[in-house]
Amino acid sequence: ATAYYMKEDLRRIWQQEDKESAAFLLADWVKRATTSGVGMLKRFANTLGAYRSGILAYYDFDRLSTGPLEGTNNKIKTLQKMAYGFRDLNFLKLKIKALHQTKYALVG
Structure with a gap:
């Protein structure tokens, strides 16, 4: 159940109106994932942390998707x-x- 709720929370990042609120949610999600006790979530959180600037660049280009x-x-x-x-x-x-x-x- 933890992984499901974490997935749903992660999806909320893309629904934010601005980069600052998305950055806050992303940082909060990464922190919760690393302390969740689920190994795969910890690894995924590390990956998201490494690509943080690229993920947040979504908001720099008017939510452009490739x-x-x-x-x-x-x-x-x-x-x-x-x-x-x-x-x-x-x-x-x-x-x-x-x-x-x-x-x-x-x-x-």
Whole structure:
């Protein structure tokens, strides 16, 4: 139950209105995780502490997320794996350009 509540508290960081309140919640979360007695939470708290400035940079750039871009990169990598052995590079390029046109481009 501890891990579940800690996860929910961590999600609250992204819902803060400003960087200062997010920094306060993050520091509080890291402190509680390191004293929780759960080994995996302690390790994760150390990782979050190491990436603190990067996490809080989310607020410096108007809550910009690279998630959609990373999803597109993953689709391109999957296409490249599926096209392994084919010689037609132009067809692969067309498939990559068409990725944005469909919601589930790699299904089926």
